[in-house]
Amino acid sequence: MIVKVNNLVKRYKELIALDHFNMEVEEGEILGLLGPNGCGKTTAINCILSLLNFDKGEIEVLGKKMTPDSYDIKKQIGLVPQEVSVFEKLTVKENIDYFCGLYIEDKNLREQYVEEAIEFVGLKKYEKFYPKKLSGGLKRRLNIACGIAHKPRLIFLDEPTVAVDAQSRNFILDGIKKLNKEGSTIIYTTHYLEEIEMLCKRIIIMDNGKSLVSGTKEELKAMITTSEKIIVGFLNIEDETINKMKNIPHVIDVEKDDEYYIIKFENGINNLANLLEFIKENNLTYTKLHSQLPSLNDVFLELTGKELRD
Ligand SMILES: Nc1ncnc2c1ncn2[C@@H]1O[C@H](COP(=O)(O)OP(=O)(O)OP(=O)(O)O)[C@@H](O)[C@H]1O
Ligand SMILES: [Mg+2]
Structure with missing residues (x-):
């Protein structure tokens, strides 16, 4: 294990974070x-990076207890913080050089690393720019370059794609995959489900300061009762027929969402066939019909009773 966090408790006054x-x-x-x-x-x-003290629990990083002055551990870690934090008075290149210089003393090596980081985030054209002249997406890329230029073994990225245009977002996501392929371990926080689906092998779902579950996407989806949703648009359906629909084998619930009905099924292989049979028997007409496997949002919804998105 490269990181091990055990029973971590952090309070901000009365608030248990x-x-x-x-x-x-x-x-x-x-x-x-x-x-x-x-x-x-x-x-x-x-807390894991010892930037914040905590009330209880144990944290091990790279096999050692983490403390605020664990310099040998810290130089193997990269942090891309949620809030862009770069120096306004330094250019793109100077910023990256500054952050890289915190860990890489050798001047020639550092020069090479800074060049590589600039290439990596695609900021060559902007290396002499000051941050205030960069768009939001480019500033995020600079933030990333500052966090990873020293080639850390373990990288924390805290919502690196918030408020970023589609082009920069794809650039960032591809870059993260590349860093991982080159050997870095990545911890990625987000509330964008698509990014998690795309990037992550394993997921921890958090709520109210607790880790609720962890596992691969498939494992998490297998934990919940709903295994399939069929979405149908009906023309003129009676309440009575909706109620009857709940007797179709494996149906656990029927919900109405604006114009469509969402029929939730638990394990069962003939869900679609059974539903089509029901539609025929009851002479129903439908406008649209498709089947969906559960999403991570469904997992979150079933575990907490609320939507992941605000
Ligand atoms: N410095 C602070 N003082 C007091 N409360 C804080 C402080 N920082 C965070 N909190 C509170 O602690 C809780 C956890 O905040 P945190 O920023 O870790 O959440 P998050 O999951 O990163 O959220 P987001 O997705 O918005 O970034 C929140 O209720 C927040 O209001
Ligand atoms: Mg946050």
């Missing part, structure tokens, strides 16, 4: 830390 939070990260993986605003993702990262 982390409530016996647990996390384990294996070397080489991209771990997604998924949870709604305010659930404690950033607080967890800051």
